[in-house]
Amino acid sequence: MPCNCAIAVDNGFAYTVDGVLKEGFLEERISESRDQRKQVLQFCKECPLEKAKNGEIMEPCKGHIKRKAIKECWYKCGCAKRCGNLSGPKRNTQQITVVLFKIQVFFTPNGKGWGLRTLERLPKGAFVCEYIGEILTIAELYQRSFGDKLTFPVLLDAHWGSEESLEDNKALCLDGSHYGNISRFLNHRCLDANLIEIPVRVETPDQHYYHLAFFATRDIEAMEELTWRPCS
Template sequence: MLPEERDRWEAIKADGGLGDTAGLPKKFPYYSSGPRTSAERAGCLVPFYLDRRYPIYECNENCKCGPGCKTRVVQKGRQVRLEIFKTPNGRGWGLRCNSALRTGQFIDTYRGEIITDDEATRREKGARHGTKDSYLYSLDKFAEAEGIPPEELYVIDGEFKGGPTRFVNHSCEPNCRQYVVSYNRHDPKVYEIAFFAIRDIAPNEELTFDYLDKDEAEDEEVDPEERNEGGMKPVKCLCGARKCRKYLWL
């Protein structure tokens, strides 16, 4: 992202909850403070969610537990200081945290404009022709289970308006991952996308996630040129990870 492009990007704040989860099955998603849990781990995702990426349903306004309930993590917003910085190896802007992050710790949500699938397709044409980056996140986690047709799906676009996680870069060996989080009212078409640390992260270490989630990754043995679907050109990966896949697709 060029400096002049950053100038036309506008930061926005989270606007609250997304879905009514009263009556929905839930497991306690976070460690709570107690004799078996250190204070440092309190509030971090438990392995059941961290490893399996199940949707997270936090307590909401219909619960009797009150605002101090330990399941209310994402809805309280970001609690750590993040810094947008210029990467030294040509990957544009990046994001880091000034303090250490623990495995399972919540970092921030992905914010942006909520647009229709048709509008997202229109905006993505420029990215497919290599003229710009894409910051689109399709809210299709529950599409198949809920029988939601593609034309009714929404997409988050963080290109022009959003939060700091819009600057998180790709890595083939990431230290963060995105999770679906819902609270206050359940809507399978609109929910939070939250970033959590999947390992301990040192202060000022760049925050990264895998643009090709392992649930969606294609066969790595296929030649990158043969995966060029929809006119999208393979992009060389600059993450520098030991197990770098050499190419990424945006």
């Protein structure tokens, strides 16, 4: 039976017994990321991004995609030890120290510089890796000098628009430029990326804080480059 944590995701588990995302849940996330007509936008009364970018002269919030997150149980959430959302392969994103698949950093032959590819077949819906980086406030981000970097920051903008005024220390992003993992070598594709990023909440019900996990949008063959399309 689904626990309280699992009920938060489509009234059931987000993963199958094999540890991959359920087909329906994954297809909905892919459709939302690729079709603007299916995206639900939320708007900030005072947008932290526009505030940090423009200073005193603020432009109206351009909107943030309200994305559905996965909720994984963990050992402190109060669910039973035999909970199906806690044990086995379903704790995908909590195994970031374990190499689940053989992934290789390589120099691309098409002029894109470094890239990431898989050395083995990845099934559709499989968790590949987590986006790791420094957690910065938006203000700290814009204080940094941006030059040629391997990565660009990812906004952690869950429910920014749900509050009248967001505290500066809660307007966060992930910057993998100086500290990160293999995800910093992922190249970007527009419509045919084979990875999708999905927020995953584990340690806290506070929706400002979540992990950003990459999942395979389709079966990916060995030696194929891994790419993603960043959400706007």
